[in-house]
Amino acid sequence: MSLNILAVDDSRTMRDMVRLALAAAGMTVTTADDGVHGLEVLEGMEPDAIISDINMPRLDGFGFIRAVREIDRMRATPILVLTTESAPELRARARDAGATGWIVKPFDPHKLVKTIQMVTG
Amino acid sequence: MSTDPMAEIRASFFIECEELMESLQDALVILDEDGGDSETINVVFRAVHSIKGGAGAFGFDDLVAFAHRFETVLDQLRAGKLELTSDATKLFIQGADLLHDHIRAAQSDSAPPAGAEDVLKALEALMGDAAPEEDEAVDFTPATLGFSLDLPGLDDEPQLPVELPVWRIGFRPRAELYASGNEAVLILRALAALGETRVDCHVPDDLALSADTAEQPQLGWTVRLEGEMTEADIREVFDFVTDVCDLAITQDQPAAGEPVPFDHPVAEAAMTEPPAIENASPLRLDSGSIVAAANEDVPAVAAGAAPPDPATRNRAARPESEPAAATVRVDLERVDRLVNLVGELVINQAMLAQSVTEAGMGENPSVMNGLEEFMMLTRDIQDGVMMIRAQPxxxxxxxxxxxxxxxxxxxxxxxxxxxxxxxxxxxxxxxxxxxxxxxxxxxxxxxxxxxxxxxxxxxxxxxxxxxxxxxxxxxxxxxxxxxxxxxxxxxxxxxxxxxxxxxxxxxxxxxxxxxxxxxxxxxxxxxxxxxxxxxxxxxxxxxxxxxxxxxxxxxxxxxxxxxxxxxxxxxLTLAVLDGMVVRVADETLVVPLSSIVETATLSPGDVRRIGRSTEVLHIRGDFVPLFDLGVQLGFRRAPASADESIVILTTQEDGSRAALIVDQIMEQRQVVIKGLNRNYGPIPGVAAATILGDGQVALILDPSDLTHPTAPEGEDEIALAG
Amino acid sequence: MTENTQNAAQEIELLAFRLGEQEYCVDIMSVREIRGWSRATPLPFSPGHVKGVINLRGTVLPVIDLAVRLGMPPIEGDERNVIIVVSVNGQTAGLLVDAVSDILSVARADLQPPPDLTADKESNCISALTLVDNRLIRMLQLDTVLPTQQNDTAA
Known part of the structure; x- marks a missing residue:
C-alpha cells in the first residue's frame, strides 16, 4: 500500500520537489504551506510520515512538530525535518520538539525516499 | 500532460523567487524606515534562505553561493549579533538587488552579475569578529537533483573495507527515542541490511508490563554484525538516535557478548537474511522467550506507543487531497480570450437592444426587463473579468x-x-x-x-x-x-x-x-x-x-x-469605458464620461470672443475656452450654428477646462475600447475607437488632447467626412 | 517579396480589380476577404487616402482609398464599390476599389518590372506589370501602399 506523506514547507519549489521525488517512489504526498496549515491538514489525515521545514512563517517547524506530538494518534508518527541547516543545536532543538530525524537540503531524492522507507518500516 | 515535471518546478521556482523577492524588498523597506522588528528580520532571512534552498536543488551554484553568504550575514542579524545600522540596511538592499540579478542570471542561464563580490565582502565586513566558522559554508555542497526517478535501490556501493570486520553493537533506547517517532526494530532492521546479524535482546528480570511503566523503554539489544561495512556505516543507521539511546560500537571482540553494558540476554535472534520489507517478521525470536509472541510492533508496545489503528491508517490512504489553494494560476492568454469574448458580449448586447427597439418591442415590459437584466449581468461579468486582470x-x-x-x-x-x-x-x-x-x-x-x-x-x-x-x-x-x-x-x-x-x-x-x-x-x-x-x-x-x-x-x-x-x-482597464455618445457633423463620437463635468445648452450671450479666433464660454462665473468639436476634428470648416448648440464641459487632470460644441447628445453607455491601428500615429484628440450597436465604428475622444495648444491646425490633407 | 523568389516558371494567382479606367492586381495570397462597401468612420488628421475605419467582425480596420493613394480622384463610395481586405507583414487593411474584375493565373516570368520612371507616388506602389488579353494590369506593391508602421517610440 502506498505511503501517505505530509510535506510542510513554505517554499512551493521545495514542496513540488518533495512531491515529485516521493510520487516517483509511489508515495502519496499532501502538502501544507506552514505549520498552522500543516496542523489543519492533519485534522483530516493520518500520514505515515511527515516531512517538515524549519524556517516557516506563522508556525515554524519546531512548533509544528511539538504540536503534532501533542496529538495522541500521531505520537509515534515519524517526522523528518528537511532543512538547509545542519548545526548541532538545531538538531537538538528539533529532537526536543519530537523530530524523528533530519534531512539536509538540498536533498537527494533517493536518500529522501530511503529515509522515509526506513523510518516508516 | 506530458510536460517535463522538472521544467515545471523550475518555472515555478522562479515565480516563487519573484514572490520571495517582493517580500524581501518589502521587509527591507520597513527595516530602512523604522528598523522593523524581529519578524521583519525573519522575513528577510527566510526569503534568502528559501531562494537558496530551491536554487541548490537546481544546481544554480552561483545563486546558491551568493545566497548562502548573504544568508550567513542575515543569520547574524537575526541572532542579534549584528547591529542594524542604516549603512547595514543599505548593504542589505544592495545585496537584495544583486540576489535578484543572480536569480535572473540563473533563469536566463547567463553569467552572474558583476560586483557581487564587493557587496558580499562589505556585507561580511559587517560581521567583524562575529563571523561564524567558515566550515559551514564549505559544508553546503549543493547536491543537484540529477533526478533519475527510478526507485532507489538498496545496493548502494559499499565502501571498500580493509578486512571483513565483526562489529558488536550495544543499543538501548531511551524514552525519547520512541517519543520522537523512532523505532528500535527499524534500526535493527537497518543494521541487518548492512550485513549478517545476530541479535540478543536484553529483558530486565523485573519486566513490568503495567500501564504506568508503559512509556518506559525496558529492552536493550546486543547486535553482532558481520560484513563489509565501516563504523561510519553503522553510525549512519543510528544517525537519528545517537542522542536518545545508549550506544556502544566496538569492533572484533571474538568472545561473544561481553563488553555489552546490558544484562540478561534471554532472547536471541539470528538474522541470516536481510529483512526485506516483505518479510513480515524480521525479528525471529526464540520460542519460549518472554517476547516470543511479539511481532515487529513489540518495541512500540514496550515504549508505550499505541500501534497505529488500522482504521485510521486506511483513512490516511485515501487519494491525495491537496489543501484548497488560495490562488489559481491561469495562462494570461486564456484570460485575454475571456476579456475579448466579454467585449463581444457587450457589443452584442447593445446590438440586441437596438434591434429590439427597432422591432417595435421597446414598450414590451417583459422584453425590456429581460434586456435590462441581460445588461446588468453583462456588466457584472465584465467587471469580474476585468478584476482577473487587475494587479497591484x-x-x-x-x-x-x-x-x-x-x-x-x-x-x-x-x-x-x-x-x-x-x-x-x-x-x-x-x-x-x-x-x-x-x-x-x-x-x-x-x-x-x-x-x-x-x-x-x-x-x-x-x-x-x-x-x-x-x-x-x-x-x-x-x-x-x-x-x-x-x-x-x-x-x-x-x-x-x-x-x-x-x-x-x-x-x-x-x-x-x-x-x-x-x-x-x-x-x-x-x-x-x-x-x-x-x-x-x-x-x-x-x-x-x-x-x-x-x-x-x-x-x-x-x-x-x-x-x-x-x-x-x-x-482602470484598457477594455471598457463609460462614455457619452454624441453626434457632430454627421459623425458619432464617444466622450469619456470621466472627463465630463456637465452639459448645457449654448446661448449666444454666454460666448465671448477673445483675440482673433478664440472664443470662451462664460459659465458660472468662469471663462472656459470654447471649441466646436466638428471643426476641431476637421469634420467641418465652420461651426454649424452657434444658437441652441449643446456644449459639453470637460475637465482635465490639471484642472483646466474646455467646452466642446456638439450637435446632439445620443446616450450614455459603456463602450468596449478597440485599439486604433497605430499606423497613422496618434491622432490628436482621439484616444481609441469602439463599435456601436449598429456595427459602426465610433471614435472615442480624448478631450484634453483635443483642446491642447499643440494640436495641429486643420490642413489641406485632412479627410473631411465622407 | 518572398513569394517572388520562388521558381519564375511557376504560376501566380492574382486578384484583379478596377480603379477608374485602370486595372490593378494583388497576389491572391495576401487577400483575406472581399467585402461590399460599408461606410467608413473618418479619422481626423489622417492623410487623404485614409478613408477611415470600419468594423471587421469586431476589429477596427483601416480602409485606404486606393484611387487617392495612387494619385487619382477619390472614390466616393457606394454599393457598387468593394473593399479588398489584404494582409501583408502582419498588417491588415481594407483597400477601397471600384470593382473586382478577375482572378488571373499568370506565369511569374510574365510579370515585368515597371519602367523606372520618376519616383512619383504611383510608381512606388507598382511592383510589376503584366499583359493579360491585351489588358495592362499593374501589380501593387502592397507594403508600400499600406501605411508604414509607426515605430512605437515609447517601448
Missing amino acids: VKPLFQRMARIIREASAAVGKEVRLRTEGEATEVDKTVIERLADPLTHMIRNSVDHGIETPDVRQAAGKAAEGVITLSASHRAGRVLIEVADDGAGINRPRVREIAVSKGLIPADAQLTDAEIDNLLFLPGFSTARQISALSGRGVGMDVVKSAITVLGGRVTISSAAGVGTKFSISLP
Missing part, C-alpha cells in the same frame, strides 16, 4: 526603488523612494506598459529634479531627497504621481532652451504651466551636460506618447524650491 502596482513600484538606488548612485545624489497606495490595482497590461515611462520619469526626477546633497543643504533641506511614488483610484481612473522634493522646474532655463531650439518664438508669452509643458515637446532636453542617465536622446515627449497610447494623460506641476510632480491619469 506594488511590484512595479518596487522596481522603481531599484531604479532610484542605481540612478542616484550614478549621479552622486542621495535619494529615497517613498511609496503610497501600492495595493492599488490596475490592469496588468497597463502596469506592464507603464514600466518604461515610469522608469524614465523616475530617472528624470533623480537626474533633474533632486539637487546634489550640498546644494540641498545650502538650501536648508535634508541632504537626502525624496521621490514619492503614489497610486490611487480617482473617479474611475488610476492616478499615478511621481513627486520629488527637488528644486522645481527652472522655468527661465526651460524657456531659454525652447527658444534656442526654435520650439517657441523668442517673444512668446507663456504661463508657468505652458512653460512646464514645453518639457513634453519632442527633442527637448534640459540636461546641461550629458550625465550618466540622460543625454540618451529620449525626452519626456516619449513618456507622454507612451502614456497617451495607454489612454492616459500626463501633467506636470512644479514649485520653485519645493519640487516637481508628474501626474499620470490612466484608465
Whole structure:
C-alpha cells in the first residue's frame, strides 16, 4: 500500500520537489504551506510520515512538530525535518520538539525516499 | 500532460523567487524606515534562505553561493549579533538587488552579475569578529537533483573495507527515542541490511508490563554484525538516535557478548537474511522467550506507543487531497480570450437592444426587463473579468526603488523612494506598459529634479531627497504621481532652451504651466551636460506618447524650491469605458464620461470672443475656452450654428477646462475600447475607437488632447467626412 | 517579396480589380476577404487616402482609398464599390476599389518590372506589370501602399 506523506514547507519549489521525488517512489504526498496549515491538514489525515521545514512563517517547524506530538494518534508518527541547516543545536532543538530525524537540503531524492522507507518500516 | 515535471518546478521556482523577492524588498523597506522588528528580520532571512534552498536543488551554484553568504550575514542579524545600522540596511538592499540579478542570471542561464563580490565582502565586513566558522559554508555542497526517478535501490556501493570486520553493537533506547517517532526494530532492521546479524535482546528480570511503566523503554539489544561495512556505516543507521539511546560500537571482540553494558540476554535472534520489507517478521525470536509472541510492533508496545489503528491508517490512504489553494494560476492568454469574448458580449448586447427597439418591442415590459437584466449581468461579468486582470502596482513600484538606488548612485545624489497606495490595482497590461515611462520619469526626477546633497543643504533641506511614488483610484481612473522634493522646474532655463531650439518664438508669452509643458515637446532636453542617465536622446515627449497610447494623460506641476510632480491619469482597464455618445457633423463620437463635468445648452450671450479666433464660454462665473468639436476634428470648416448648440464641459487632470460644441447628445453607455491601428500615429484628440450597436465604428475622444495648444491646425490633407 | 523568389516558371494567382479606367492586381495570397462597401468612420488628421475605419467582425480596420493613394480622384463610395481586405507583414487593411474584375493565373516570368520612371507616388506602389488579353494590369506593391508602421517610440 502506498505511503501517505505530509510535506510542510513554505517554499512551493521545495514542496513540488518533495512531491515529485516521493510520487516517483509511489508515495502519496499532501502538502501544507506552514505549520498552522500543516496542523489543519492533519485534522483530516493520518500520514505515515511527515516531512517538515524549519524556517516557516506563522508556525515554524519546531512548533509544528511539538504540536503534532501533542496529538495522541500521531505520537509515534515519524517526522523528518528537511532543512538547509545542519548545526548541532538545531538538531537538538528539533529532537526536543519530537523530530524523528533530519534531512539536509538540498536533498537527494533517493536518500529522501530511503529515509522515509526506513523510518516508516 | 506530458510536460517535463522538472521544467515545471523550475518555472515555478522562479515565480516563487519573484514572490520571495517582493517580500524581501518589502521587509527591507520597513527595516530602512523604522528598523522593523524581529519578524521583519525573519522575513528577510527566510526569503534568502528559501531562494537558496530551491536554487541548490537546481544546481544554480552561483545563486546558491551568493545566497548562502548573504544568508550567513542575515543569520547574524537575526541572532542579534549584528547591529542594524542604516549603512547595514543599505548593504542589505544592495545585496537584495544583486540576489535578484543572480536569480535572473540563473533563469536566463547567463553569467552572474558583476560586483557581487564587493557587496558580499562589505556585507561580511559587517560581521567583524562575529563571523561564524567558515566550515559551514564549505559544508553546503549543493547536491543537484540529477533526478533519475527510478526507485532507489538498496545496493548502494559499499565502501571498500580493509578486512571483513565483526562489529558488536550495544543499543538501548531511551524514552525519547520512541517519543520522537523512532523505532528500535527499524534500526535493527537497518543494521541487518548492512550485513549478517545476530541479535540478543536484553529483558530486565523485573519486566513490568503495567500501564504506568508503559512509556518506559525496558529492552536493550546486543547486535553482532558481520560484513563489509565501516563504523561510519553503522553510525549512519543510528544517525537519528545517537542522542536518545545508549550506544556502544566496538569492533572484533571474538568472545561473544561481553563488553555489552546490558544484562540478561534471554532472547536471541539470528538474522541470516536481510529483512526485506516483505518479510513480515524480521525479528525471529526464540520460542519460549518472554517476547516470543511479539511481532515487529513489540518495541512500540514496550515504549508505550499505541500501534497505529488500522482504521485510521486506511483513512490516511485515501487519494491525495491537496489543501484548497488560495490562488489559481491561469495562462494570461486564456484570460485575454475571456476579456475579448466579454467585449463581444457587450457589443452584442447593445446590438440586441437596438434591434429590439427597432422591432417595435421597446414598450414590451417583459422584453425590456429581460434586456435590462441581460445588461446588468453583462456588466457584472465584465467587471469580474476585468478584476482577473487587475494587479497591484506594488511590484512595479518596487522596481522603481531599484531604479532610484542605481540612478542616484550614478549621479552622486542621495535619494529615497517613498511609496503610497501600492495595493492599488490596475490592469496588468497597463502596469506592464507603464514600466518604461515610469522608469524614465523616475530617472528624470533623480537626474533633474533632486539637487546634489550640498546644494540641498545650502538650501536648508535634508541632504537626502525624496521621490514619492503614489497610486490611487480617482473617479474611475488610476492616478499615478511621481513627486520629488527637488528644486522645481527652472522655468527661465526651460524657456531659454525652447527658444534656442526654435520650439517657441523668442517673444512668446507663456504661463508657468505652458512653460512646464514645453518639457513634453519632442527633442527637448534640459540636461546641461550629458550625465550618466540622460543625454540618451529620449525626452519626456516619449513618456507622454507612451502614456497617451495607454489612454492616459500626463501633467506636470512644479514649485520653485519645493519640487516637481508628474501626474499620470490612466484608465482602470484598457477594455471598457463609460462614455457619452454624441453626434457632430454627421459623425458619432464617444466622450469619456470621466472627463465630463456637465452639459448645457449654448446661448449666444454666454460666448465671448477673445483675440482673433478664440472664443470662451462664460459659465458660472468662469471663462472656459470654447471649441466646436466638428471643426476641431476637421469634420467641418465652420461651426454649424452657434444658437441652441449643446456644449459639453470637460475637465482635465490639471484642472483646466474646455467646452466642446456638439450637435446632439445620443446616450450614455459603456463602450468596449478597440485599439486604433497605430499606423497613422496618434491622432490628436482621439484616444481609441469602439463599435456601436449598429456595427459602426465610433471614435472615442480624448478631450484634453483635443483642446491642447499643440494640436495641429486643420490642413489641406485632412479627410473631411465622407 | 518572398513569394517572388520562388521558381519564375511557376504560376501566380492574382486578384484583379478596377480603379477608374485602370486595372490593378494583388497576389491572391495576401487577400483575406472581399467585402461590399460599408461606410467608413473618418479619422481626423489622417492623410487623404485614409478613408477611415470600419468594423471587421469586431476589429477596427483601416480602409485606404486606393484611387487617392495612387494619385487619382477619390472614390466616393457606394454599393457598387468593394473593399479588398489584404494582409501583408502582419498588417491588415481594407483597400477601397471600384470593382473586382478577375482572378488571373499568370506565369511569374510574365510579370515585368515597371519602367523606372520618376519616383512619383504611383510608381512606388507598382511592383510589376503584366499583359493579360491585351489588358495592362499593374501589380501593387502592397507594403508600400499600406501605411508604414509607426515605430512605437515609447517601448
